[in-house]
Amino acid sequence: MPLTPRRPRSRRLRAVLLAAAAASVVAAALPAPVPLGIGDPLFPHLGNPGYDVLSYDIGFTYLGDNSKPMEAVTTIDATATDNLDRINLDFARGTVHTVEVNGQPAEFATADEDLVVTPQSPVHAGEPVRITVRHTSDPKAALDGGWVRTTDGLVMANQADAAHRVFPCNDHPSDKAFFTFHVAAPADVTVVANGLPTERERRGASIVSTYRSRHPMATELAQVSIGHSAVLHREGPHGLPIRDVVPAADKAALEPWLKRTPGHIAWMERQVGRYPFETYGVLIASADTGFELETQTLTLFERSLFVRPEFTDWYVDSVMVHELAHHWFGDSVSPRGWADLWLNEGHATWYEARYADEVGKKRSMEQRMKAAYALSDGWRAAGGPPAAPRASAPGQKIGIFRPIVYDGSALVLYALREEIGPRAFDRLERRWVRDHRDSTATTADFSALASRIAGRDLSGFFNAWLYGEKTPPMPGHPDWHTQKPTKHA
Structure with missing residues (x-):
C-alpha cells in the first residue's frame, strides 16, 4: 500500500515560520537588551530615542476590583526618526502577553523599566510604525505614581515619570501625542478620561466608554477616572463645555466650589x-x-482640599487657579526637558498669587514675593537654581518639586516684570502661550522671546536668575535682602 503523501503547509504558515526564524536570528545577533533614555539629566532612562509618537490608543478592562490587574491593549502609532533594529518603550508594573510591530509578531524582553521590542524586520527612518502591546495594568502597584486607588475606584497621577507604570509609552513630555481611551467597566461604574466622549457601547454586562483628545498631550498628563462618581455639566466662557467628576455622595456639598470654575x-x-x-x-x-495635578482637561484634586475647615476660601480658590493656569503653562506649552519645570510651576504659582491678590484681596503679590526673596538663597542651596535643579534622591520620585520651582520661580517672573515693565511682560505671556501652543518649549526659548519683546538682550538677566547659586538683587527693590541659608535649608 503506497504511503499517503504529506500535505504541504500553507504558504501563510510557512511565511510565518520563516519570519519567526528570521527574527530569532536577528535577535540572537543583537546585543542584550538595555534600557535607553533621551538624555534628560533628571531622569536619565526616561523617554526613548529613534521615533516620534503620533498617537496612543489604550484599552482597559476594569472588573470592579482594585486588587486585580486589568487586562489592557496599547497601540502606538509613531514615525521612525532613525533606523531601528529594536524599539524601546518605557513600561513597568505590568505583564506583557504579546507584542506586534506593523501587524507582525515581535520578540520582546524587559530591561529595567524598558520594554525592548525586536521587530521581524528593521524599521527605517521616515517609516510609519504601529506597535500593539497586549499587557496588564496593575492598580495594586500604586506606590509611587501611576494608578491611585480611591475609596471607590481609580484615578491616574503620572507626574513626573509614572505613566509607564500604567501603559507602555515614550514617557517624556518632549514627545506629545494624541490619546484615545477605551475603558470597559461594570454598568454601575462611571468612566471619564481626558478629552471628550465619542462613544458609549454596551458589551454584555459592561459599558465601554471611549474618550479622545483633540490636542496632543504629554504622557504625564494622562487621566482616567473610574468609580461611582457623579458627572456635573456646566458651561464656561465662549460655550466651553465643563464637566466635573466628583464622589456621588458629595456633589451637593462640592457645588459651591465647582460653580466657581467658569469665573x-x-x-x-x-x-x-x-x-x-x-x-x-x-x-x-x-x-x-x-x-493636586493638572491632568489635561480634567484636573485631579484631593477631596480633603474642599472639606477640611482649616483651608480658607481664598486659599482653595487660588489653588484651583494654580492648576487651571497649568493648562496654558505646562499642558498646552509643555517643557522640552524636566529642567524646564520652572516654566510650568513658576507661572502657575505666579497666577495663583495674582488671583489671591486681585480677587481674593489677600496677601499682596509684593508681600509674597518679598518673603520668597528672603528664602530664595536657602531654596537654591537645598535644590539648585530654578532652571538647573538637582536630581531627586533615590526613592523620591517627585523630589524635583521643591519650593524653588514654585515661589522661587514665580520670583524670577516678578523680577522679569520689574526689569522689562508690566506692558512688555503681559505681551510676553500672551505671545509665549500663542507661539508654542500644543508644543514643547525650553528655557532658552523663553529667554529669547523675552529679549525680542523687550528689545534688548536679557541673557545676562536670565543666566543670573535661573542658574546662579545666589539670588541676584531684585530690580526696583534695593531694600530686599535674602536670609543666610540654614544648615538644613
Missing part, C-alpha cells in the same frame, strides 16, 4: 488669552495623594 477660566483668559483646549473640569478623588 476662574474667564479671569485667566483676561491674563493670557483663550483657554487652549476643548473642555475643562475638576476631578475630585477620595484619596490621600498629598498634591
Whole structure:
C-alpha cells in the first residue's frame, strides 16, 4: 500500500515560520537588551530615542476590583526618526502577553523599566510604525505614581515619570501625542478620561466608554477616572463645555466650589488669552495623594482640599487657579526637558498669587514675593537654581518639586516684570502661550522671546536668575535682602 503523501503547509504558515526564524536570528545577533533614555539629566532612562509618537490608543478592562490587574491593549502609532533594529518603550508594573510591530509578531524582553521590542524586520527612518502591546495594568502597584486607588475606584497621577507604570509609552513630555481611551467597566461604574466622549457601547454586562483628545498631550498628563462618581455639566466662557467628576455622595456639598470654575477660566483668559483646549473640569478623588495635578482637561484634586475647615476660601480658590493656569503653562506649552519645570510651576504659582491678590484681596503679590526673596538663597542651596535643579534622591520620585520651582520661580517672573515693565511682560505671556501652543518649549526659548519683546538682550538677566547659586538683587527693590541659608535649608 503506497504511503499517503504529506500535505504541504500553507504558504501563510510557512511565511510565518520563516519570519519567526528570521527574527530569532536577528535577535540572537543583537546585543542584550538595555534600557535607553533621551538624555534628560533628571531622569536619565526616561523617554526613548529613534521615533516620534503620533498617537496612543489604550484599552482597559476594569472588573470592579482594585486588587486585580486589568487586562489592557496599547497601540502606538509613531514615525521612525532613525533606523531601528529594536524599539524601546518605557513600561513597568505590568505583564506583557504579546507584542506586534506593523501587524507582525515581535520578540520582546524587559530591561529595567524598558520594554525592548525586536521587530521581524528593521524599521527605517521616515517609516510609519504601529506597535500593539497586549499587557496588564496593575492598580495594586500604586506606590509611587501611576494608578491611585480611591475609596471607590481609580484615578491616574503620572507626574513626573509614572505613566509607564500604567501603559507602555515614550514617557517624556518632549514627545506629545494624541490619546484615545477605551475603558470597559461594570454598568454601575462611571468612566471619564481626558478629552471628550465619542462613544458609549454596551458589551454584555459592561459599558465601554471611549474618550479622545483633540490636542496632543504629554504622557504625564494622562487621566482616567473610574468609580461611582457623579458627572456635573456646566458651561464656561465662549460655550466651553465643563464637566466635573466628583464622589456621588458629595456633589451637593462640592457645588459651591465647582460653580466657581467658569469665573476662574474667564479671569485667566483676561491674563493670557483663550483657554487652549476643548473642555475643562475638576476631578475630585477620595484619596490621600498629598498634591493636586493638572491632568489635561480634567484636573485631579484631593477631596480633603474642599472639606477640611482649616483651608480658607481664598486659599482653595487660588489653588484651583494654580492648576487651571497649568493648562496654558505646562499642558498646552509643555517643557522640552524636566529642567524646564520652572516654566510650568513658576507661572502657575505666579497666577495663583495674582488671583489671591486681585480677587481674593489677600496677601499682596509684593508681600509674597518679598518673603520668597528672603528664602530664595536657602531654596537654591537645598535644590539648585530654578532652571538647573538637582536630581531627586533615590526613592523620591517627585523630589524635583521643591519650593524653588514654585515661589522661587514665580520670583524670577516678578523680577522679569520689574526689569522689562508690566506692558512688555503681559505681551510676553500672551505671545509665549500663542507661539508654542500644543508644543514643547525650553528655557532658552523663553529667554529669547523675552529679549525680542523687550528689545534688548536679557541673557545676562536670565543666566543670573535661573542658574546662579545666589539670588541676584531684585530690580526696583534695593531694600530686599535674602536670609543666610540654614544648615538644613
